[in-house]
Amino acid sequence: MSFTNNEENLENPQIININDDFSLIQRFIEGDESTFKILVYRHKEKVRNLIYITLNSSEVVDDIAQEVFLTVYKNLKRFRFEAQFTTWLYRITVNKCKDHLRKTKIRSIFVSLKDENDPGYHSFNEQKDVSEIVRNAIYKLPEKLRTPLLLKDIEGLSYQEIAECTNCELGTVKSRIFRAREGLKNILKPLEKELLA
Amino acid sequence: MKKIDKDFEKLSAYIDGELNVAEKNELEEKLALSKDLQAKLNELRKLKELTVSSVKPVKESPYFVTRLMAGLSTENRWTKKLKTFAPAAGLIVLTAAVMVLLKFNPKVIDDIVEQQKENIAGFYTENLKPLLFAGDLSNEDIFNFAFYKQLPIDPSNTQTLHLGYDESGKEFFEIKTAPAIDKKDNFEKFVSALELNEAQKKQVDSILNFYKEELQTQILVNDKNTVAINPNLWNYNTVIAADLIAFAESVNKEQFEIMIPQAYTFKDKDAFKKILQDVKTRSRDEYIFLTPDTIFTEPFKFDKEKFKAENERLKEEMKRVGKELERVTVTLRLDSNLIRLKQHPKKRTGFQVYIDSNICRVELDRTEFPRIVFPDFDSIAANIEEAAKHFKNFSITIPKPPKVRSKVGFNFKIESDDSAKIFDFNFKIPDPDSIMKFESFMRDSVFKLYGKNFYFNSDSLIRMMNRFYKDSSEYFRGDEFRKEMKEFQKNFQEEMKKLQEELRKLRIEIKKDSANVEVIDIIEI
Numbered sequence: 216m217s218f219t220n221n222e223e224n225l226e227n228p229q230i231i232n233i234n235d236d237f238s239l240i241q242r243f244i245e246g247d248e249s250t251f252k253i254l255v256y257r258h259k260e261k262v263r264n265l266i267y268i269t270l271n272s273s274e275v276v277d278d279i280a281q282e283v284f285l286t287v288y289k290n291l292k293r294f295r296f297e298a299q300f301t302t303w304l305y306r307i308t309v310n311k312c313k314d315h316l317r318k319t320k321i322r323s324i325f326v327s328l329k330d331e332n333d334p335g336y337h338s339f340n341e342q343k344d345v346s347e348i349v350r351n352a353i354y355k356l357p358e359k360l361r362t363p364l365l366l367k368d369i370e371g372l373s374y375q376e377i378a379e380c381t382n383c384e385l386g387t388v389k390s391r392i393f394r395a396r397e398g399l400k401n402i403l404k405p406l407e408k409e410l411l412a
Numbered sequence: 413m414k415k416i417d418k419d420f421e422k423l424s425a426y427i428d429g430e431l432n433v434a435e436k437n438e439l440e441e442k443l444a445l446s447k448d449l450q451a452k453l454n455e456l457r458k459l460k461e462l463t464v465s466s467v468k469p470v471k472e473s474p475y476f477v478t479r480l481m482a483g484l485s486t487e488n489r490w491t492k493k494l495k496t497f498a499p500a501a502g503l504i505v506l507t508a509a510v511m512v513l514l515k516f517n518p519k520v521i522d523d524i525v526e527q528q529k530e531n532i533a534g535f536y537t538e539n540l541k542p543l544l545f546a547g548d549l550s551n552e553d554i555f556n557f558a559f560y561k562q563l564p565i566d567p568s569n570t571q572t573l574h575l576g577y578d579e580s581g582k583e584f585f586e587i588k589t590a591p592a593i594d595k596k597d598n599f600e601k602f603v604s605a606l607e608l609n610e611a612q613k614k615q616v617d618s619i620l621n622f623y624k625e626e627l628q629t630q631i632l633v634n635d636k637n638t639v640a641i642n643p644n645l646w647n648y649n650t651v652i653a654a655d656l657i658a659f660a661e662s663v664n665k666e667q668f669e670i671m672i673p674q675a676y677t678f679k680d681k682d683a684f685k686k687i688l689q690d691v692k693t694r695s696r697d698e699y700i701f702l703t704p705d706t707i708f709t710e711p712f713k714f715d716k717e718k719f720k721a722e723n724e725r726l727k728e729e730m731k732r733v734g735k736e737l738e739r740v741t742v743t744l745r746l747d748s749n750l751i752r753l754k755q756h757p758k759k760r761t762g763f764q765v766y767i768d769s770n771i772c773r774v775e776l777d778r779t780e781f782p783r784i785v786f787p788d789f790d791s792i793a794a795n796i797e798e799a800a801k802h803f804k805n806f807s808i809t810i811p812k813p814p815k816v817r818s819k820v821g822f823n824f825k826i827e828s829d830d831s832a833k834i835f836d837f838n839f840k841i842p843d844p845d846s847i848m849k850f851e852s853f854m855r856d857s858v859f860k861l862y863g864k865n866f867y868f869n870s871d872s873l874i875r876m877m878n879r880f881y882k883d884s885s886e887y888f889r890g891d892e893f894r895k896e897m898k899e900f901q902k903n904f905q906e907e908m909k910k911l912q913e914e915l916r917k918l919r920i921e922i923k924k925d926s927a928n929v930e931v932i933d934i935i936e937i
Binding site for chain 1: 465467487
């Protein structure tokens with residue numbers, strides 16, 4: 216495998232459009248594996264952010280993002296050009312996050328994740344950062360509500376794209392995003408006056 | 413779901429810009445009228461803002477791409493390693509699978525081998541046709557096959573099939589690229605010696621024609637260079653000779669008794685007739701297949717009638733379009749597999765194959781030789797064998813051939829005025845000046861001289877030629893010459909003894925009539 220592109224250009228990628236991704240993938244399929252590096256530079260931050268907000272942890276972001284791109288590399292030659300590359304990429308990312316959550320959940324059965332000194336709750340007064348409060352609230356949402364909400368509000372995907380990423384119906388996505396917002400409102404109820412005024 | 417919730421859900425989609433124009437217009441109309449909806453819209457907008465603003469981009473990882481590329485390289489190395497070890501791993505898995513398979517089904521390998529054998533046999537037994545066409549075989553050919561065990565296998569008489577027995581009595585056959593020599597006109601001599609009339613000639617013709625038809629099914633060939641020989645040929649060989657001997661006895665007993673000593677008369681004529689009938693009717697459906705890959709025996713039924721009909725149809729067709737049937741020349745090429753068989757005797761399976769540029773010889777030493785077993789057949793076969801030898805001698809010496817003295821040869825003639833017998837021994841030796849005549853003899857002698865050390869790779873003919881020219885006395889030490897000389901000496905001595913006996917009687921008579929007698933000396937041989 217050889218990656219011959221100029222690093223400077225890669226670090227400042229040009230405006231992305233569908234055709235760019237498709238043409239890069241086409242070149243990759245035809246044997247020019249250097250195009251993979253361009254794709255990574257273009258999409259790595261979106262992938263990393265999605266992982267971060269989905270799992271609410273910066274520690275595992277890079278590891279999971281690496282797994283995502285390794286999966287992309289192995290399967291890119293079978294890409295069918297039926298949907299946007301990003302849709303496919305986000306679906307892989309969402310699945311990797313789900314895998315991680317599943318593993319964490321299994322581990323938590325055997326090992327208590329809570330520190331004995333941890334009281335188990337934090338009062339909002341102790342948490343000065345509003346963003347952090349909201350992030351914690353989002354993280355408390357069930358995964359099936361949280362992911363569509365974040366894909367919409369953070370990644371800016373359309374409902375249709377979210378439906379493809381999460382393998383759901385369009386109406387389900389619409390409903391889940393609404394319910395996520397309702398859930399968020401309930402979690403943040405104690406700070407309703409400060410936050411939602 | 414309540415209608416109000418449905419509207420709230422639409423508000424959520426509204427702020428996301430996911431409503432179509434109609435839905436949007438409808439909702440905006442409702443919004444203008446409902447303070448609850450307006451409040452909800454504000455709440456949802458605020459929540460969205462909070463969500464968007466709460467998530468800050470994760471800190472960039474400067475080594476992310478470098479690490480990813482390193483990971484990909486490692487992945488590729490592992491993939492390569494896996495590819496390297498995959499065959500070994502596959503072999504181990506395969507071995508384990510075979511062991512398990514054999515444990516639970518030990519016969520599976522045998523079944524597979526049998527299946528493969530059948531496949532190979534099926535491949536080589538397709539489309540077999542007779543090598544000898546009845547129309548191409550003459551009465552002379554059949555006669556010579558009966559008494560000399562030689563059969564021409566092409567119309568131009570450049571290749572012959574020889575049947576034989578080695579010292580231990582095992583059968584072998586040879587395909588030689590040499591015409592039979594000194595086998596001309598034997599049948600004519602036979603006919604004239606028996607003084608056959610037209611009806612009897614027709615009778616012997618019909619006997620030989622029957623065997624022509626039969627013999628054509630005994631050697632088959634196809635376009636895959638397969639030659640299939642029915643071992644029943646050996647039985648046919650004996651039976652044709654017996655049939656001709658029996659015929660000779662029945663048509664001219666007087667001449668027959670001159671030709672064949674009394675001892676060789678078939679006492680049990682009914683048994684003999686039965687044997688003839690059985691060999692004719694009970695053909696063996698097992699052939700020896702010589703193929704480019706291997707030699708094997710396999711049951712095979714050749715449908716003579718079907719072939720005959722097809723051949724007739726084809727001839728008609730060709731006649732109609734104005735073309736003639738082309739004869740396919742079969743070249744028997746036995747490849748390195750057979751050389752390997754030769755080099756590894758343990759791997760042989762009943763055949764020994766000797767081959768050089770002139771001869772293909774197959775000895776059937778360990779083969780279960782398919783035979784037709786008849787009661788007392790062996791004793792009758794021995795009679796036939798002995799009788800056939802006499803026939804050979806008879807047909808060569810009577811009637812007298814034109815005396816052409818060859819450059820190398822022996823010609824003895826003993827005539828006596830007062831004896832009815834004429835002794836005529838004419839040994840023809842192939843003319844060494846002519847290689848064409850000579851090579852046939854050379855090929856005959858190759859096995860006799862080299863025996864089991866017969867060469868595979870070198871051209872044994874050339875070796876023999878050189879050997880002969882270096883020392884021409886080689887021929888005179890040859891088995892054939894020695895045999896002929898021995899036979900000649902034996903016959904000659906017997907005749908001389910008879911002559912002496914006659915002379916002795918004559919002398920006694922002369923002594924009785926002692927008056928005017930001239931004493932004749934006894935000739936000592």
